Amino acid sequence: MKRINIGRMLIAGLIAGVVINVGQYLGNSTLFRQEWRVIMETYNLGHVSGFTIIFFNVMALILGVVMVFLYASLESRLGGGFKTDLIIAILVWFLVWIQGFGGTLLLGIFPLSLVGMTVVWGLLVVIIASIAGDSFYRKENGSDGK
Numbered sequence: 001m002k003r004i005n006i007g008r009m010l011i012a013g014l015i016a017g018v019v020i021n022v023g024q025y026l027g028n029s030t031l032f033r034q035e036w037r038v039i040m041e042t043y044n045l046g047h048v049s050g051f052t053i054i055f056f057n058v059m060a061l062i063l064g065v066v067m068v069f070l071y072a073s074l075e076s077r078l079g080g081g082f083k084t085d086l087i088i089a090i091l092v093w094f095l096v097w098i099q100g101f102g103g104t105l106l107l108g109i110f111p112l113s114l115v116g117m118t119v120v121w122g123l124l125v126v127i128i129a130s131i132a133g134d135s136f137y138r139k140e141n142g143s144d145g146k
Contacts, residue, residue, distance in 0.1 A: 004072040008137055010065060016133025017064025021057050023125030031121065035114045064133055067092055067126075071134040080138065082131070089123070089130040097122035 028036055040046065070088045071080075078084040097119050104110040 002076060004069070005137075009068050009072050012133045012137035013065030013068035014061055015064065015136050016067050016129040017061030019129035019132045020060040020064055020125055023121070023128065024056070024060060027118065027121040027125065032114065032117055035117070039110060039114065063092065063096065064129060067130055068133040068137050071130070072137060075138075085130040085134050086127065088134075089127040092130070093119075093123045093126045097126070 040048075067088055070091070071084060074088070075084060078087060101110065101115045101119050101122075105112060105115040
């Protein structure tokens with residue numbers, strides 16, 4: 001079993017986190033902007049604060065690092081490459097998007113249309129983030145990903 005290159009893992013994780021941040025921005029501020037506006041007005045929440053945006057950005061960066069850590073930890077067991085990227089992406093997607101938005105759906109907080117779009121978009125974003133972060137980790141760590 002290879003040792004995890006912590007420095008490369010952190011850099012690759014931050015790359016994955018930036019991909020998540022960009023993807024979430026595109027989804028929430030562009031594609032689903034109107035739906036989120038309706039939710040914010042329905043619950044009289046006003047605008048999202050700067051602190052909230054910073055919090056979500058930092059959490060996405062941490063999530064990216066966790067994803068690459070999982071890749072580095074499981075690469076020797078799962079064989080690395082796209083299959084491992086996909087497994088990790090689905091695991092993270094399930095734990096973050098399905099669990100998080102599933103609860104809001106079941107409690108009647110968010111409508112099915114918004115949850116469905118957000119969850120599907122989240123899967124796409126997390127797959128791209130996993131591939132980006134893990135590709136950088138493999139390249140810089142000297143692994144061929146096979």
